[in-house]
Amino acid sequence: xxxxxxxxxxxxxxxxxxxxxxxxxxxxxxxxxxxxxxxxxxxxxxxxxxxxxxxxxxxxxxxxxxxxxxxxxxxxxxxxxxxxxxxxxxxxxxxxxxxxxxxxxxxxxxxxxxxxxxxxxxxxxxxxxxxxxxxxxxxxxxxxxxxxxxxxxxxxxxxxxxxxxxxxxxxxxxxxxxxxxxxxxxxxxxxxxxxxxxxxxxxxxxxxxxxxxxxxxxxxxxxxxxxxxxxxxxxxxxxxxxxxxxxxxxxxxxxxxxxxxxxxxxxxxxxxxxxxxxxxxxxxxxxxxxxxxxxxxxxxxxxxxxxxxxxxxxxxxxxxxxxxxxxxxxxxxxxxxxx
Amino acid sequence: xxxxxxxxxxxxxxxxxxxxxxxxxxxxxxxxxxxxxxxxxxxxxxxxxxxxxxxxxxxxxxxxxxxxxxxxxxxxxxxxxxxxxxxxxxxxxxxxxxxxxxxxxxxxxxxxxxxxxxxxxxxxxxxxxxxxxxxxxxxxxxxxxxxxxxxxxxxxxxxxxxxxxxxxxxxxxxxxxxxxxxxxxxxxxxxxxxxxxxxxxxxxxxxxxxxxxxxxxxxxxxxxxxxxxxxxxxxxxxxxxxxxxxxxxxxxxxxxxxxxxxxxxxxxxxxxxxxxxxxxxxxxxxxxxxxxxxxxxxxxxxxxxxxxxxxxxxxxxxxxxxxxxxxxxxxxxxxxxxx
Numbered sequence: 001x002x003x004x005x006x007x008x009x010x011x012x013x014x015x016x017x018x019x020x021x022x023x024x025x026x027x028x029x030x031x032x033x034x035x036x037x038x039x040x041x042x043x044x045x046x047x048x049x050x051x052x053x054x055x056x057x058x059x060x061x062x063x064x065x066x067x068x069x070x071x072x073x074x075x076x077x078x079x080x081x082x083x084x085x086x087x088x089x090x091x092x093x094x095x096x097x098x099x100x101x102x103x104x105x106x107x108x109x110x111x112x113x114x115x116x117x118x119x120x121x122x123x124x125x126x127x128x129x130x131x132x133x134x135x136x137x138x139x140x141x142x143x144x145x146x147x148x149x150x151x152x153x154x155x156x157x158x159x160x161x162x163x164x165x166x167x168x169x170x171x172x173x174x175x176x177x178x179x180x181x182x183x184x185x186x187x188x189x190x191x192x193x194x195x196x197x198x199x200x201x202x203x204x205x206x207x208x209x210x211x212x213x214x215x216x217x218x219x220x221x222x223x224x225x226x227x228x229x230x231x232x233x234x235x236x237x238x239x240x241x242x243x244x245x246x247x248x249x250x251x252x253x254x255x256x257x258x259x260x261x262x263x264x265x266x267x268x269x270x271x272x273x274x275x276x277x278x279x280x281x282x283x284x285x286x287x288x289x290x291x292x293x294x295x296x297x298x299x300x301x302x303x304x305x306x307x308x309x310x311x312x313x314x315x316x317x318x319x320x321x322x323x324x325x326x327x328x329x330x331x332x333x334x335x336x337x338x339x
Numbered sequence: 340x341x342x343x344x345x346x347x348x349x350x351x352x353x354x355x356x357x358x359x360x361x362x363x364x365x366x367x368x369x370x371x372x373x374x375x376x377x378x379x380x381x382x383x384x385x386x387x388x389x390x391x392x393x394x395x396x397x398x399x400x401x402x403x404x405x406x407x408x409x410x411x412x413x414x415x416x417x418x419x420x421x422x423x424x425x426x427x428x429x430x431x432x433x434x435x436x437x438x439x440x441x442x443x444x445x446x447x448x449x450x451x452x453x454x455x456x457x458x459x460x461x462x463x464x465x466x467x468x469x470x471x472x473x474x475x476x477x478x479x480x481x482x483x484x485x486x487x488x489x490x491x492x493x494x495x496x497x498x499x500x501x502x503x504x505x506x507x508x509x510x511x512x513x514x515x516x517x518x519x520x521x522x523x524x525x526x527x528x529x530x531x532x533x534x535x536x537x538x539x540x541x542x543x544x545x546x547x548x549x550x551x552x553x554x555x556x557x558x559x560x561x562x563x564x565x566x567x568x569x570x571x572x573x574x575x576x577x578x579x580x581x582x583x584x585x586x587x588x589x590x591x592x593x594x595x596x597x598x599x600x601x602x603x604x605x606x607x608x609x610x611x612x613x614x615x616x617x618x619x620x621x622x623x624x625x626x627x628x629x630x631x632x633x634x635x636x637x638x639x640x641x642x643x644x645x646x647x648x649x650x651x652x653x654x655x656x657x658x659x660x661x662x663x664x665x666x667x668x669x670x671x672x673x674x675x676x677x678x
Binding site for chain 2: 049092
């Protein structure tokens with residue numbers, strides 16, 4: 001008896017395990033994953049090795065957050081019978097492929113990668129860039145190709161990483177003379193990145209401007225109260241600006257009733273709508289969204305054995321798949337096999 | 340019942356599998372390995388992945404030469420019951436450790452490595468250096484530390500690679516707070532590098548100036564006849580120069596009777612000793628040395644299954660050892676474990 005062949009397109013997605021996930025992740029990726037798992041073969045990588053590339057001094061943080069992220073995934077409705085959860089460091093084929101691919105990429109090419117250039121500046125690495133950080137686009141190519149993923153959801157700024165992957169794919173396919181690896185396509189979310197509650201471009205735990213998925217009703221209330229609005233909108237009667245106003249950005253991202261959101265915007269623009277009223281509307285929406293997530297998350301977090309089992313089982317499945325790719329590529333290249 | 344603990348110091352040595360071995364390897368490393376295997380735990384790495392760092396375009400050459408090198412090892416008397424033969428690409432812990440260590444080494448440090456700088460020039464890589472080539476000192480650190488080797492026989496020019504290894508060892512030991520990895524010492528051979536028969540500094544198959552271990556009696560005769568001597572020594576009666584005279588360098592390296600070699604040198608210096616006479620003496624010595632090696636090599640090469648078995652068994656042993664180190668280091672760093 002053999003399993004039915006799964007012809008659905010393969011998606012590889014995941015997160016670095018550096019902290020619990022927040023509303024930014026929910027908007028940018030989690031809710032898409034919940035939808036995509038029914039129409040795609042979805043692999044969800046807990047990227048603890050990638051997290052090390054800029055957290056080598058603090059592996060304990062990475063370890064501690066592995067199960068936290070699994071709880072987040074389960075809580076938002078990613079279903080382990082539909083999606084394969086797997087741990088990057090427990091898939092040796094990924095390291096093997098990384099080391100192999102490094103021989104097919106020039107150092108100069110890595111240094112020219114726009115994503116890497118930006119992130120080197122952001123992190124203040126200069127000449128002290130860890131080699132693992134410079135090489136992480138190659139490690140990511142290993143991840144994507146090992147799963148034979150053809151769709152990779154990424155932020156707009158990360159599209160160059162997919163280009164790097166496809167360069168490696170083409171280089172190797174050309175050398176072996178057939179399509180042993182598959183090119184991948186970036187899937188860029190329609191809804192842009194959710195700003196932090198302070199209006200900064202990126203919601204991030206380390207910036208203290210994030211609403212985690214586990215936020216309590218009080219946390220949510222506080223966060224919405226603190227949200228950056230239109231600083232010139234001093235009296236409710238005055239006209240206000242909607243652009244760059246975090247409360248409206250969130251309403252756009254979370255209000256299911258689009259007409260209602262548009263009406264509020266118009267009213268605010270004209271004047272006569274106070275910040276507190278809009279914030280109360282947004283708070284209701286976020287409380288309603290997060291209540292069931294928080295409750296489910298607490299239940300999963302109370303039973304770490306279950307999450308660990310999900311991760312173990314998925315990792316075994318992922319190991320088979322990634323080892324098969326490694327074996328296939330090695331044979332195609334004509335490397336020595338002991339078996 | 341448990342195996343007796345082996346307290347002998349651990350040596351890691353090996354060769355890139357890019358071609359059969361020659362007399363240069365014999366003098367520089369092989370005969371030491373035959374001696375050291377009785378007093379040390381010796382691991383012999385067939386470095387097919389390292390060979391890829393500058394042969395990515397031709398993996399077939401690397402594959403083809405894996406067993407050739409095993410035949411060479413067996414033929415010179417490296418004993419698989421004393422020495423563990425193992426294949427680099429079949430030890431996933433080495434790739435895992437490489438990817439891990441890359442996070443602890445700055446790109447600038449790799450670029451300043453003197454061995455790498457020289458080899459980049461030698462190979463004409465310039466800005467097209469494959470990332471795998473720039474990173475190979477890190478891969479070598481992974482090899483050495485994975486086996487917990489404390490002694491690594493290397494040429495003088497490769498001592499900086501051991502320094503790089505020890506920097507990684509100290510960095511990680513400092514972070515975890517105890518000695519999870521061991522520092523290694525370079526063991527530099529007393530006999531310097533054997534020149535090619537043309538007098539060039541390095542004997543190398545690609546330069547056509549090498550005498551392979553499998554050389555036929557005719558090959559050996561031809562090679563000795565072509566050997567570079569003193570170009571000013573035109574008549575036997577004239578005094579001749581011994582320095583830079585390849586025939587005498589070889590006599591120094593191979594004559595077991597030291598007094599005899601010294602007498603020949605003195606005679607040559609004074610005059611009255613023709614090149615042909617000295618060459619005949621050297622040829623006798625090389626024929627006697629290589630005849631049993633060639634015969635044993637032919638017997639091993641006629642039975643590839645035996646060499647493959649040796650490599651398989653050794654690789655299994657090596658896998659246990661290297662996986663144990665990886666597991667120990669991950670636990671010490673506090674990375675997540677699924678088991």
